[in-house]
Amino acid sequence: DADVTQTPRNRITKTGKRIMLECSQTKGHDRMYWYRQDPGLGLRLIYYSFDVKDINKGEISDGYSVSRQAQAKFSLSLESAIPNQTALYFCATSDTRTGDKNIQYFGAGTRLSVL
Amino acid sequence: DAKTTQPPSMDCAEGRAANLPCNHSTISGNEYVYWYRQIHSQGPQYIIHGLKNNETNEMASLIITEDRKSSTLILPHATLRDTAVYYCIVRSRNQAGTALIFGKGTTLSVSS
Numbered sequence: 001d002a003d004v005t006q007t008p009r010n011r012i013t014k015t016g017k018r019i020m021l022e023c024s025q026t027k028g029h030d031r032m033y034w035y036r037q038d039p040g041l042g043l044r045l046i047y048y049s050f051d052v053k054d055i056n057k058g059e060i061s062d063g064y065s066v067s068r069q070a071q072a073k074f075s076l077s078l079e080s081a082i083p084n085q086t087a088l089y090f091c092a093t094s095d096t097r098t099g100d101k102n103i104q105y106f107g108a109g110t111r112l113s114v115l
Numbered sequence: 116d117a118k119t120t121q122p123p124s125m126d127c128a129e130g131r132a133a134n135l136p137c138n139h140s141t142i143s144g145n146e147y148v149y150w151y152r153q154i155h156s157q158g159p160q161y162i163i164h165g166l167k168n169n170e171t172n173e174m175a176s177l178i179i180t181e182d183r184k185s186s187t188l189i190l191p192h193a194t195l196r197d198t199a200v201y202y203c204i205v206r207s208r209n210q211a212g213t214a215l216i217f218g219k220g221t222t223l224s225v226s227s
Contacts, residue, residue, distance in 0.1 A: 004158075033213070033214075035214070042216065042217040042218065043159070043214070043215065043217055044214070045213060045214035048213050048214075056213070058213070058214060059214060088156065090158050090159070092158070092159075100147075100164075100208050101208070101213060102147065102149055102164070102204070102206050102208065102210070102215065103149070103161050103164065104159075104161065104215060105161060106158030106159050106160065107158050108157055108158050109156065109157065109158050111156075
């Protein structure tokens with residue numbers, strides 16, 4: 001079983017629809033992240049959370065919101081999807097106990113298409 | 116983050132060692148070298164990291180030169196499943212900012 005699970009794996013939606021991507025982890029890590037990846041480009045950070053009550057914007061947070069429902073769950077919402085949000089979305093986790101935020105563990109990704 | 120330079124692509128025969136180089140000549144004393152890989156459209160996977168000593172784990176070995184200006188990731192017995200883009204990232208543990216910055220990396224193609 002995967003330690004970082006993303007659902008759904010694939011989603012097609014229409015412009016203007018609200019959509020939620022979910023991430024859960026069994027690693028017991030305190031930190032969680034949402035990235036997006038566009039074809040041929042690197043990963044860009046959308047939001048990150050250091051614990052349930054600590055949510056922070058990343059590089060490209062406009063048009064997105066997040067919810068950290070529990071230490072193990074971190075959801076990403078697109079309030080009103082637009083075509084340029086078509087991308088591959090990754091959730092990741094890291095563990096403060098290691099003292100190294102640069103070691104992040106990624107989920108398998110959600111491929112989102114906004115028509 | 117210190118700038119890193121990697122060859123855009125490399126080939127390796129299955130069963131042979133894959134040696135992936137990374138140049139980081141401007142690395143600072145408190146910066147670590149991290150390696151990740153991304154198999155096509157899957158999530159990036161952490162492989163290994165080190166500061167100045169050579170490191171080995173179940174996936175790979177990391178050789179860092181004495182002056183720390185370059186390093187080599189070694190996959191001792193490459194398999195077809197090791198075909199991926201490999202990224203070398205140099206950062207300190209206290210680096211401002213949270214996002215990992217993946218450059219263009221090296222595309223490793225393992226063939227039978």
